Amino acid sequence: xxxxxxxxxxxxxxxxxxxxxxxxxxxxxxxxxxxxxxxxxxxxxxxxxxxxxxxxxxxxxxxxxxxxxxxxxxxxxxxxxxxxxxxxxxxxxxxxxxxxxxxxxxxxxxxxxxxxxxxxxxxxxxxxxxxxxxxxxxxxxxxxxxxxxxxxxxxxxxxxxxxxxxxxxxxxxxxxxxxxxxxxxxxxxxxxxx
Amino acid sequence: xxxxxxxxxxxxxxxxxxxxxxxxxxxxxxxxxxxxxxxxxxxxxxxxxxxxxxxxxxxxxxxxxxxxxxxxxxxxxxxxxxxxxxxxxxxxxxxxxxxxxxxxxxxxxxxxxxxxxxxxxxxxxxxxxxxxxxxxxxxxxxxxxxxxxxxxxxxxxxxxxxxxxxxxxxxxxxxxxxxxxxxxxxxxxxxxxx
DNA sequence: CTGCGTATACCTACTAGTAGGTAGGTTGTC
DNA sequence: GACAACCTACCTACTAGTAGGTATACGCAG
Numbered sequence: 001x002x003x004x005x006x007x008x009x010x011x012x013x014x015x016x017x018x019x020x021x022x023x024x025x026x027x028x029x030x031x032x033x034x035x036x037x038x039x040x041x042x043x044x045x046x047x048x049x050x051x052x053x054x055x056x057x058x059x060x061x062x063x064x065x066x067x068x069x070x071x072x073x074x075x076x077x078x079x080x081x082x083x084x085x086x087x088x089x090x091x092x093x094x095x096x097x098x099x100x101x102x103x104x105x106x107x108x109x110x111x112x113x114x115x116x117x118x119x120x121x122x123x124x125x126x127x128x129x130x131x132x133x134x135x136x137x138x139x140x141x142x143x144x145x146x147x148x149x150x151x152x153x154x155x156x157x158x159x160x161x162x163x164x165x166x167x168x169x170x171x172x173x174x175x176x177x178x179x180x181x182x183x184x185x186x187x188x189x190x191x192x193x194x
Numbered sequence: 195x196x197x198x199x200x201x202x203x204x205x206x207x208x209x210x211x212x213x214x215x216x217x218x219x220x221x222x223x224x225x226x227x228x229x230x231x232x233x234x235x236x237x238x239x240x241x242x243x244x245x246x247x248x249x250x251x252x253x254x255x256x257x258x259x260x261x262x263x264x265x266x267x268x269x270x271x272x273x274x275x276x277x278x279x280x281x282x283x284x285x286x287x288x289x290x291x292x293x294x295x296x297x298x299x300x301x302x303x304x305x306x307x308x309x310x311x312x313x314x315x316x317x318x319x320x321x322x323x324x325x326x327x328x329x330x331x332x333x334x335x336x337x338x339x340x341x342x343x344x345x346x347x348x349x350x351x352x353x354x355x356x357x358x359x360x361x362x363x364x365x366x367x368x369x370x371x372x373x374x375x376x377x378x379x380x381x382x383x384x385x386x387x388x
Numbered sequence: 389c390t391g392c393g394t395a396t397a398c399c400t401a402c403t404a405g406t407a408g409g410t411a412g413g414t415t416g417t418c
Numbered sequence: 419g420a421c422a423a424c425c426t427a428c429c430t431a432c433t434a435g436t437a438g439g440t441a442t443a444c445g446c447a448g
Binding site: 243244 | 432433434435436437
């Protein structure tokens with residue numbers, strides 16, 4: 001799946017993990033250069049400015065996210081299973097600390113100090129994810145496997161907010177299990193008729 | 195209520211609003227100095243280091259938060275009303291943009307790059323808030339006005355996560371109403387027997 | 389009431405280090 | 419020889435933080 005990772009790829013991968021740790025102003029070109037093993041200035045050859053780098057990084061993140069959701073749809077046909085798989089994916093990411101936070105959720109918290117072009121990408125991710133969750137909830141409600149009051153759209157926003165809040169709590173408490181403590185009852189409730 | 199605000203107070207107040215906008219690395223001493231109308235170096239007289247400043251800022255924030263919750267308990271005796279008032283408070287803060295994010299929730303997202311002493315304060319706030327919500331939910335369940343499956347502790351964590359996630363979504367979409375879209379059904383569900 | 393010490397609050401001037409970014413040169417490959 | 423990828427060397431602006439000076443206010447002894 002992964003090709004012969006280029007320097008540009010390595011810069012993006014490194015920047016992503018630094019971004020997940022401390023946000024937009026939490027890392028510098030020097031940090032990346034140190035890890036990738038090139039000079040500070042060489043990063044500018046691939047990405048003229050920091051906002052270019054981050055915008056590209058998010059664009060790739062969004063591609064991967066959409067591919068992940070598509071994969072998940074092929075793997076599971078049941079809407080409830082799709083939601084469970086989505087949550088399990090993040091539970092695993094948080095537990096093994098490989099990517100313990102959604103890049104866009106983290107950047108969203110710093111929107112007032114972000115370059116406009118980055119904000120647009122972040123917002124687009126929120127819309128994409130919300131739309132996907134909404135469609136899953138919608139089909140689950142139609143076939144009677146998922147239960148909620150109100151619209152699928154509203155429930156999708158609430159679901160997404162809970163997942164993001166769960167990431168935050170897991171980080172705040174320094175306890176990966178907290179993510180599951182918050183999300184499992186949520187899945188349980190959606191799967192139960194009441 | 196507010197005394198003759200000192201320079202130290204102004205620094206803290208200014209730093210808080212800058213912190214809410216862009217996190218720990220999103221503001222500098224120069225930013226504060228510009229707003230407060232003193233020189234960069236003068237801030238060090240009141241707060242030797244940035245971590246001192248932020249730690250003090252959070253300590254005060256936590257005091258205000260606890261006072262706010264205590265006030266809210268005096269104002270409302272019904273647990274459901276207390277939850278509603280808590281949510282309404284944040285809805286108002288977000289709507290008028292006075293403080294559109296919880297200081298500790300924002301800092302929690304950047305925990306990996308925060309000074310240890312700041313992390314401890316942030317974590318303490320999460321515990322305080324969770325404990326308060328837990329006690330409200332507990333008493334609501336006992337008297338039959340709030341309904342949920344599972345423990346009050348788990349429901350409190352889920353509630354807190356939803357509120358934090360709702361702040362994030364409101365910021366991401368640039369739409370204060372999103373906070374209500376997410377939190378109202380949550381309150382509704384807790385107040386309804388099912 | 390004066391004069392003296394002391395503490396607070398602020399200042400100017402400075403430091404070392406880092407930020408993102410640029411100019412222009414070198415190397416290797418098609 | 420053109421281009422990509424990377425380099426050295428440099429820039430300006432800014433970072434948190436320090437050193438040392440000044441003005442003002444308060445308490446207190448004479």
